[in-house]
Structures are given as structure tokens and as C-alpha cells.
Amino acid sequence: MQRLLFLFxxxxxxxxxxxxxxxxxxFPLAGVIILRNGLIPLRYMLxxxxxxxxxxxxxxxxxxxxxxxxxxxxxxxxxxxMKGRTSTLSVASTAMMVLTMGLASMLSHVFDVxxxxxxxxxxxxxxxxxxxxxxxxFGVCLILVLYCIIxxxxxxxxxxxxxxxxSLGVNVKLHHTVMxxxxxxxxxxxxxxxxxxxxxxxxxxxxxxxxxxxxxMKGAFLKSSICxxxxxxxxxxxxxxxxxxxxxxxxxxxxxYYLLSFLIQKLKRLGS
Amino acid sequence: MSKGSxxxxxxLTVKYSNKTVLDHFSxxxxxxxxxxxxxxxxxxxxxLLKALMGMVRPDGGTIEITDRRKGSIAYCGQEKASSDFxxxxxxxxxxxxxASCSAEQAKHRIQEALxxxxxxxxxxxxxxxxxxxxxxxxxxxxxxxxxxSLILLDEPSTYLDxxxxxxxFAILDRLxxxxxxxxxxxxxxxxxxxxxxxxxxQLPKVGA
Numbered sequence: 001m002q003r004l005l006f007l008f009x010x011x012x013x014x015x016x017x018x019x020x021x022x023x024x025x026x027f028p029l030a031g032v033i034i035l036r037n038g039l040i041p042l043r044y045m046l047x048x049x050x051x052x053x054x055x056x057x058x059x060x061x062x063x064x065x066x067x068x069x070x071x072x073x074x075x076x077x078x079x080x081x082m083k084g085r086t087s088t089l090s091v092a093s094t095a096m097m098v099l100t101m102g103l104a105s106m107l108s109h110v111f112d113v114x115x116x117x118x119x120x121x122x123x124x125x126x127x128x129x130x131x132x133x134x135x136x137x138f139g140v141c142l143i144l145v146l147y148c149i150i151x152x153x154x155x156x157x158x159x160x161x162x163x164x165x166x167s168l169g170v171n172v173k174l175h176h177t178v179m180x181x182x183x184x185x186x187x188x189x190x191x192x193x194x195x196x197x198x199x200x201x202x203x204x205x206x207x208x209x210x211x212x213x214x215x216x217m218k219g220a221f222l223k224s225s226i227c228x229x230x231x232x233x234x235x236x237x238x239x240x241x242x243x244x245x246x247x248x249x250x251x252x253x254x255x256x257y258y259l260l261s262f263l264i265q266k267l268k269r270l271g272s
Numbered sequence: 273m274s275k276g277s278x279x280x281x282x283x284l285t286v287k288y289s290n291k292t293v294l295d296h297f298s299x300x301x302x303x304x305x306x307x308x309x310x311x312x313x314x315x316x317x318x319x320l321l322k323a324l325m326g327m328v329r330p331d332g333g334t335i336e337i338t339d340r341r342k343g344s345i346a347y348c349g350q351e352k353a354s355s356d357f358x359x360x361x362x363x364x365x366x367x368x369x370x371a372s373c374s375a376e377q378a379k380h381r382i383q384e385a386l387x388x389x390x391x392x393x394x395x396x397x398x399x400x401x402x403x404x405x406x407x408x409x410x411x412x413x414x415x416x417x418x419x420x421s422l423i424l425l426d427e428p429s430t431y432l433d434x435x436x437x438x439x440x441f442a443i444l445d446r447l448x449x450x451x452x453x454x455x456x457x458x459x460x461x462x463x464x465x466x467x468x469x470x471x472x473x474q475l476p477k478v479g480a
Contacts, residue, residue, distance in 0.1 A: 036357055157367050160359055160399075164414075166327045167347035167424075168367060207357075215398040216360035 007240050016126035016246070017236060018134055023190060023202060024232025026141035028224035029148050030186040031207035033179045036159040038089070042079070042180065045093035045100070046187040047199075049075045052104040053188070054118045059111035065133055065189065069140075072184040075100070080177055124195030126236065126246050133189075140185045147182055148221065151175065156217050201235075201251040202228055209254075209261040213268070231257060278303040278338050278422060278453040279324065285332035286319050293319045296333065299473060301455065303338065303421070306448045308467050309457040311475030317457035320475065321347065321424045324455070339421040343370050346415030349426045351404045351436075358398040361391065361410050368417030385413040389443055405436025412443055423447070425456035429463060441466050 007013050034043055053068030075096055082092040108115055154175055157165035162172050190199045210223035235250030279301040286294040293316040301307050311317050322328040323335060325345055365385060369378045386392045389409040399410060408428055415423050429437050447454060
């Protein structure tokens with residue numbers, strides 16, 4: 001107990017805890033947007049964007065998070081311009097993925113950026129968060145939460161049916177662009193906290209787990225958020241307690257919960 | 273626009289890229305009239321409805337709709353495919369309620385629409401767990417929540433089984449007797465037989 005209290009008095013652990021609290025409660029909302037808008041290919045493109053952003057920031061000695069966030073926004077804007085005119089989302093994002101990796105490779109070579117440093121971005125660490133990162137995380141999460149609250153109705157209409165949403169006067173294109181931009185920011189930041197490879201544990205899995213056992217959109221939003229918060233807190237606590245990697249611990253917990261929800265759904269069906 | 277007209281379409285032309293989908297199409301629909309627009313796949317039926325809703329910009333011609341207040345045009349498409357993400361029937365109906373409505377008015381409208389479409393028992397269910405016929409009844413209920421003067425139905429019975437079709441037809445028969453203007457597009461011969469009293473318009477396939 002004394003050891004635990006000591007650990008939670010250390011600044012990197014406290015900053016990590018704050019980051020996990022904010023991200024755990026709000027990132028699943030981005031997961032809802034990603035899943036409902038079919039943005040899974042976009043997510044992979046943004047992960048590659050993080051590698052290019054990381055390379056750029058190391059090569060030019062720039063702050064990593066703003067560079068990664070700005071680059072991801074730029075990529076999304078280019079993608080939105082390409083999509084519909086020349087190709088589908090998945091084709092356009094594949095092209096952008098190749099481009100970003102190609103540029104990252106060239107920059108690494110020209111500016112002698114150690115590949116290991118760049119790839120470490122994919123693993124991330126909440127213990128490496130600085131106060132400025134926390135403020136940025138808070139800002140992006142606030143935008144995400146406010147967007148979901150203020151525009152819940154048009155969002156629901158778009159998720160339900162884009163034609164119905166248009167007939168109700170919802171500006172589908174504008175909302176879609178805003179949703180994609182917010183998602184891009186969330187992915188850029190979740191990379192820093194969780195690492196790209198385990199990001200799904202906090203963004204996607206809570207949504208998949210709770211949507212199975214929900215009957216309303218509002219309920220699914222709320223439950224996803226609560227589930228993400230509980231999972232991130234438990235994962236962080238266990239990781240600190242047993243000296244385990246946070247991302248790995250959280251991922252295992254998230255998968256365990258996902259399997260449990262699957263089992264609950266099956267049992268419910270058998271019972272009814 | 274002549275007196276009593278709900279919709280007047282004059283020489284409407286719509287092109288996608290260089291392909292002409294609707295070519296100088298004209299139609300006049302009176303207020304309270306029920307019209308069934310028939311035509312083969314790809315003849316521009318859905319495009320016509322989208323043009324009426326302002327979702328497609330015409331390349332030529334004009335569309336005049338008498339009632340232009342917000343929510344006056346309600347749209348019901350084909351049966352929606354399943355989804356892993358839930359949305360309750362109540363939430364679907366709420367989409368149709370204008371933002372200006374009070375909570376009490378909204379509740380009243382929802383109950384009324386649910387009653388008219390025999391969906392009262394479905395209110396708290398997940399929309400995507402419903403049968404095809406139930407989904408279409410709820411979609412009509414959502415249209416009614418808008419308090420529209422014009423309902424656009426886009427192939428409403430496609431993918432429905434015999435029971436689903438019977439349920440849908442019964443509701444449409446009832447709506448046809450109301451002051452609502454209804455425009456339904458379809459390629460299904462079964463609908464022409466059932467709605468034989470509705471005015472029928474044939475939409476030609478451009479280039480055919």
C-alpha cells in the first residue's frame with residue numbers, strides 16, 4: 001500500500017493518471033464516430049501519419065504532438081478532397097498511407113533520424129506525458145465531448161441514414177468533415193498516450209463491447225464512455241501496481257471485457 | 273403553379289457527370305393526391321425524389337413545391353440493413369420532431385405516430401432488431417412525426433416478406449385517405465395492383 005501511495009505521488013504517474021482519465025472517458029466517443037462512419041481505413045492512414053509526423057518533429061527538432069496533430073489534419077483535408085472525386089475512402093487512404101510511409105522513409109534517411117525513435121511512437125507511454133500534452137489532450141477531448149453533446153441529433157440522423165439526415169436539413173458533408181477532423185486529432189493524441197498498435201483498446205473495443213448490449217444510441221454513447229473510463233483506470237492501476245506496460249495491460253482487460261460482453265449477449269439470447 | 277398544386281415539376285433534367293438520368297421530365301401533383309411513379313431500375317426514380325428534397329441540383333428545368341416549411345417533406349427509403357450499433361425506435365422517431373417542439377408536444381406526436389402505425393409496443397426496442405416490416409412501419413411513423421404535407425416513399429416494400437408488405441400496405445392505404453400528398457416510386461408490379469386507385473406515372477429510361 002505504501003509503495004502504491006509513493007508511486008501515485010510521482011509526477012509522471014499522476015500526469016499519466018490524469019491523461020488516462022480524460023482519454024478513457026472521451027476517446028470511446030471517437031470510436032463510435034469511427035465505427036458508424038466506416039472510418040477504419042482512415043484510422044490506419046492516420047497511424048502512418050503519426051510516423052511521418054514523428055519523423056518530421058525529430059528531424060527538425062519540433063514539438064511532436066502539435067506536429068503530428070497538424071499533419072493528421074492536413075492528411076484528412078487532402079483525403080476529403082480526393083474522396084468522391086477520384087476514389088473511395090479506402091482507396092484514397094491507402095494511397096495516402098503509402099505516401100506518408102514513403103516520405104517518412106526519405107526523411108529518416110536524409111536527416112539521419114533513428115528508426116527506433118520513430119517506431120517507439122507506435123508504442124507510446126502515458127508516463128511520458130507533459131503538462132502541455134495534458135492541456136492539448138484536454139482541449140481535444142473537450143471539443144469531442146461538446147461536439148457529441150451539442151450535435152447529438154444531427155449525428156444520430158447521420159448514423160441512422162444519410163439520406164434521411166439530408167431530408168431533415170442536416171448538412172451531412174459538413175458534419176462528416178468535422179467528425180473526421182476530430183477523429184484525426186484524437187488518433188494523433190491517443191498515439192502518444194497508448195501507442196498506435198494498442199489504440200483500439202481504448203477507442204474501439206469499449207464501443208464494440210457495450211453496443212452489443214444496448215438498445216439506444218444515447219445509452220451506447222454513455223456506456224462506451226463509462227466502460228472506457230473504468231477500463232483505462234483499472235488498466236493503469238494494475239500496470240503501476242505490478243510494473244507492467246500500461247498499453248498491454250489495458251488491451252488485455254479490454255479484450256477480456258469484449259469477450260465477456262459477447263458471452264453475456266449469447267446468454268441473453270439463449271434465455272429469451 | 274396552378275391552384276391546389278403541391279408539386280409542379282417542369283422539364284426537369286438531372287445529369288451525373290455526363291450521364292443524363294432525368295431528361296425534361298414534367299409532373300404536376302395536386303395537394304392530397306397519391307401518385308405512384310413506376311419505372312425500371314436506373315431510370316432516375318430515386319434521383320427524382322432527391323431533386324424534390326433539394327439533395328440533387330437540377331441541370332435544367334424547375335421544381336416548385338407549395339409547402340416549403342422545414343420538415344414539410346418527409347422521406348422514407350428502402351428497408352434499412354442491419355447494424356451493430358443500436359438506435360432505439362424512440363430515437364428514430366425523435367429525429368422527425370422539429371427542434372421547436374416542446375417535450376410534451378414531442379411525446380404526444382411520438383405516441384400518435386406510434387399508434388397510427390401500430391408500433392406502440394416497439395418504442396423501447398433497438399430499431400435494428402426489428403423485422404423488415406416493423407422497420408418500415410417505424411420509418412413511416414418517423415415521417416408522420418415531422419407533421420409533413422408531402423411524403424416521399426422510395427421503393428418502400430423492397431426486401432420485405434409477404435407479412436411485412438401486408439402491414440406496410442395497410443398503413444399506406446390509411447394514409448392515402450388523409451390530406452397528405454404521397455409520392456411513391458417503385459419498380460414492383462405488386463404495388464401497382466394494390467394501389468390501383470393511385471395516379472400512376474411512368475418514368476422512361478433515358479436513352480431507352
